[in-house]
Amino acid sequence: MQSTESQPRPLHVLVAGGGIGGLTLAQGLAKAGIAVTVFERDAHARDGDQGYRMVVNADGERALRDCLPSALVDLCERASIAPATLMTFLDTDLEPRFAKPLPRADSGYVLNRLTLREILLAGLGERVQFGRRVTGYDQVGDGRVRVQLADGLTVTGDLLVGADGTDSTVRGLAVPDAEFDLVGHLVRGRTVLHPELASWLPEILIDTVSRVLGPGGVSMSVATCRVRRVPGLTAVPDYLSWSISLHHDPGGAAPHWVARDVVGDWHPALRRIVAEADPAEVVSLPLRAARPVERWSVGNVTLLGDAVHTVPPGRGEGANVALRDAAVLRHRLIDATRGRIPLARAKVEYENEMLAYSFAAQTSIRTTKPYAPRSGA
Known part of the structure; x- marks a missing residue:
């Protein structure tokens, strides 16, 4: 007989931050029928520094396919940036030092960041609340987490996901000794x-x-x-x-x-x-580059994307790892809602996996020049 703890139960996931990782997670949870609310500090979808170009690599594409409805996956591909035909390294007089043709990739594509955000918002409706900044959280008696917002209101859920970027409020509370270079x-x-x-x-x-x-x-x-x-x-x-x-x-x-x-x-x-x-x-x-952290002890709060493993921009690895985070966490939460594992274990399994691959990727980024030709490319 199953323990009460592992019985299927509905979850309500609260996400701090409506960037690429947070919205991809929201799409993935909505696709799985899991209740999710995203709190985004920007007042509108076009606010904030979105950047202008994102390379979606093979890992990122797999994560988007996993989390998004097929119509939105198709939209990403149709709205992508036309692929470049040449990679060049030049001096300041535009004299070439190195150049190579860029073949058509078998997977991945490049997207305008605003375009991607619009696609990730499609269909989420009131699940995303703009102009609402998470300022803190506390634990409530039934094992749930209560999120405090800048407007003075609170919202209670089963899990808080800090996807609020490099200057994450959630990380500052959950992992106060986290450091950056x-x-x-x-x-x-x-x-x-x-x-x-x-x-x-x-x-x-x-x-x-x-x-x-x-x-x-x-x-x-x-x-x-x-x-x-x-x-x-x-x-x-x-x-x-x-x-x-x-x-x-x-x-x-x-x-x-x-x-x-x-x-x-x-x-x-x-x-x-x-x-x-x-x-x-x-x-x-x-x-900034985040230093590796140990898994934190807060039982119903986790982190995703730049909130935990910030890396400098290069080939877009940071954003792609955030997409991977969203897909991994989605599957662990599906396991919890279906009674396969308790929510606490789902969180631990996600964090163990995420911390391993994200900081392994960061070590690779730190030790290679982000725009240098890849071996065998």
């Missing part, structure tokens, strides 16, 4: 690829993914993004997604001016790409 700084922007710009843009920067290697280890990446138009999704103009990696803290200087200063004596096309970006879309951010 500062590994650099990044300035990121987007420049619309209007016809006039395309007329003077050097061919080496058209439909390519390029890395410009500057002095002192400073570098700039430029990728052409042509987003396929799909009815029902926000139309995104063709654009160049670019970022500049720095070793120094730009401080309080306006990010757009920081970027213009860095490329001030580089090739005129690079200077013009930066100059013609919308200053409001240029942001600077520190690059």
Whole structure:
């Protein structure tokens, strides 16, 4: 006879953070018939720094297929960015140092981040509550968790998932001794690829993914993004997604001016790409890498994505690992709702698996250059 603890019971999962990982988990739980509520601090879906380009690798694609309804999986593929045809490494005069054709990949694709967020929100409706920031939590007598919100209200559920990013409030409470290494700084922007710009843009920067290697280890990446138009999704103009990696803290200087200063004596096309970006879309951010943590002891609170294993941007590994987190946690929670294992064990099994693969991936990222050619590629 089964113990009462392992009997199937409905769950209500509370998620702090409506980013890629949190929304993918919400889709996966909704698909499985598990109640979920996401609390997102941004007031609207378009708020916040979403970034402009995400490479969905094979692991990320599998996770999306697992968590999303088939219609949304198809939408991801149809709304993806047209694949680049060439990878190049250039000097600041745009003279090639290395170039190779990019064959059509058998799996994965590239997505505009806003497009992906719109797709991940599809069908979730009131399960996602914008403008509601999680500020804390406490335990209640029946083994459940009560979440405190910035508006003063509270919501009670069976499990709280901190998917609230690198500056996670939930992690700060559950794992207060978690530490990060500062590994650099990044300035990121987007420049619309209007016809006039395309007329003077050097061919080496058209439909390519390029890395410009500057002095002192400073570098700039430029990728052409042509987003396929799909009815029902926000139309995104063709654009160049670019970022500049720095070793120094730009401080309080306006990010757009920081970027213009860095490329001030580089090739005129690079200077013009930066100059013609919308200053409001240029942001600077520190690059942080989380140090490995031990599994935490809070019984009904867990973490997902950058809230636990932040990595610097490179090939998009951080976001893809967050997608994998969502799929792994989804399956453990399905096991709990079907009475195969208690919820507490489901949480532990997820954390053990997630901590192992996420920090193994991070070690690989730290020891390789993120834009260097992969062996055998």
